[in-house]
Amino acid sequence: MQQEYAQRREQLMARIGKGTAVFRSAPMAVMHNDVEYNFRQDSDFFYLTGFNEPQAVVVLAPHHEEHKFVLFVQPKDPERETWTGYRVGVEAAKERFGADEVYPIAELDEKLPQYLEKADRIYYQLGRDRPFNDTILKHWQRLMRSYPKRGTGPTAIEDPAPTLHSLRQIKSPAELELMRTAAAISVDAHNRAREFTQPGRYEYEVQAEMEHTFRLRGGMGPAYPSIVASGANACVLHYTENERQMQDGELLLIDAGCAYDYYNADITRTFPVGGKFTPEQKTLYEIVLKAQLEAIAQVHPGNPYGQIHDTAVRVIVEGLMELGLLQGDIEEIIKEEKYKPFYMHRTGHWLGLDVHDVGVYQHGETPHNLEPGQVLTVEPGIYIAPDIKPVEGQPEVDPRWRGIGIRIEDDVLVTSAGHEVLTAGVPKAIEEIER
Template sequence: MSITAAEYRSRREQLMAKIGQGTAIFRSAPLSVMHHDVEHPFRQDSDFYYLTGFNESQAVAVLAPHHKEHRFILFVQPKDLEKETWTGYRVGVEQAKDQFGADVVYPIAEFNEKLPQYLKDADRIYYHLGRDKAFNNTILQHWQNFIAIYPKRGRGPIAIEDTNPTFHPQRQVKSPAEIELVRKATAISVEAHNRAMAFAKEGLYEYQVQAEIEHTFRLQGGLGPAYPSIVASGANACILHYIENNRQLQNGDLLLIDAGCCYDYYNGDITRTFPIGGKFTKHQQAIYELVLAAQLKAIEEVKPGKPYNEFHDIAVCVLVQGLLDFGLLQGNLEEIIKEEKYKPFYMHRTGHWLGLDVHDAGVYQQGEDTWQNLQPGHILTVEPGIYIAPNIKPAEGQPEVPEEWRGIGVRIEDDLLVTPQGHEVLTAGVPKSVQEICH
């Protein structure tokens, strides 16, 4: 279960067809982060990996469709026995050419020397200015050099264009092979969540539940967590990105778990909320059933041709109506939504793209009022929630929140594949009905 060399080549060909006379440059992720001589795991840049499958740092990929000999050029670290003894094997220049399908491979030290030959006949440079400021400056310097000689040559790159608008729509629509990798990531994530739901009980610590989840990820062949696992009990569930995971579980707590597995760089992303001890309180169950109703309604809106915002909008309508029914909001539903007076309870969007990145590449809107339409091959999350923090401050003109509602946090999240007929819930294997999660 992996992406073939033919698919990587097809991806490059698709992009080169779009850039025409341009030259595109992609930089690998920086070296692993070092803290006091301890090396933390390396994670390749997703754009670079999508186009090459090459998983080493200090590398650059260049696509030059106009070049007569070399259309796909790689710059990599050369073999170095002494350094490899300390930091791991390198593919090296010679092997990279055959293994990754490049027309030519150079040592990374030759980048500045060799790059101009792939820029001189280009009409523009496609490059995303990222966090590597030194490399950004290198590309800008090459561009400035060509600008300086343009009056004499009358050709060469006179513009720099961000790769993302041209390239990321390609990443947004998943191939059959990518879908299978997400299926694997979500299947492992499902197993981990089910293990956690069976394991969690009064007296354990949040980190012990986290350990069970992440043990399952690695045991089943995953690279580890797709993002820092959130295991949030009690009022901690009202903190959206809570990761301390150090509180002891108490009977009657709600436990919110937001965790997903990364498998061959593709990701799952699931959230479930359930009561420790198997029974909701009256107010916990009211909020839980409201969030679940909002999620189920939102999921119904996920189908080809639907604007991306519609499943969020329907979730907000359901949540706001429920909060009105509970007396936690007051006023006109449409006005509350327009003025965003529900935001103290629900402050995030209802989903995001999912794939090589947890918040995957691709736009959501195209202009002020035009949303991206869903299409087969899109993968996204649907994750409404309600968070009633102990110190919640209602919006202006809204009632104070009674004590019995405070400290309740609920989120329910599934991963969906848009299909030609509608959608498939990839994470349906984790229970979420009240009947299934209570005992």
């Protein structure tokens, strides 16, 4: 993979020209008191280096004569490593990660200026790490004060995200291999969950079965908090309590995916706890499945990203109108978003190193057209909460529909010929999931 990381750095440096890019590692997050969460590296930092330790900085200076790729890392410290784990250290980092130079992180203030002083701008994302923001601003302001005497130095700070994230959006063969593995593990976990589910079991038991599969198969664990939502809980989009006992006659909505070597899968399936849909559940499920299949059919190079959502919305609105849950002119319903009490989210998102991965969805008023190598989710749904309140002018919802929530989600790769559903191994046709 080191060749892959080097190629990514070269691509970014070619785009920033005479600038210098600076990236800070993710901070350690505290769970409670002095107990920390497992460390998860910042995705941009990891994408460029593969380096998986905190307290680190990467500098890319394509204009520098000797050091174009520089790392600042924690030095070896046997006493601290006894408590918090092994560190790569300064000497080994240079060899293992291919840096032109590696310094202890304590030397950042001293060494950083030499990589900034001849840059025309600093590429840095001012954001979450306020102390490090202050460090960058301090060095920039110091160089700006001496600019009149030298005539060189960074005259601006520019966010590298638009440049870097356009690279991250197109997945390489190596990235796709990791995403296929994450998808395959997640497929197995979902299939196990469906087999395991039965009335009387608890949502957390299903969650445990899935997350056991994630780790057993070599995954890092859940890509995001697993959603295991039975009955009316399925109408809560990000329900994560997973505490309820499942009952016969209900649906179970599972939204869960595995993280594998930092790359993620994201799958949702909805199926009957007792094995058979009720007539109302089956009718709504058929609408959502049709919306998803027709939306997936829109995934091919050159198609506007927004067409996926527009297609799903139209199918859902048509289906709800046939059932009398919406009424009026279909174009008006769509334009004024009168369907939102039933379907309140978009139909998907980019997927990769982040579950909601980086990349634009449109350029101002200009749509973003799909390109080969992009991976996205397609996830329409219908949610009829027990206390649903339709918009003004729409009918009241008959009680027989209330408390039903359905979502179906797959991970889809844009290919040169069209698309590939990476998570097709989890059944979703009614005849395949009923028992």
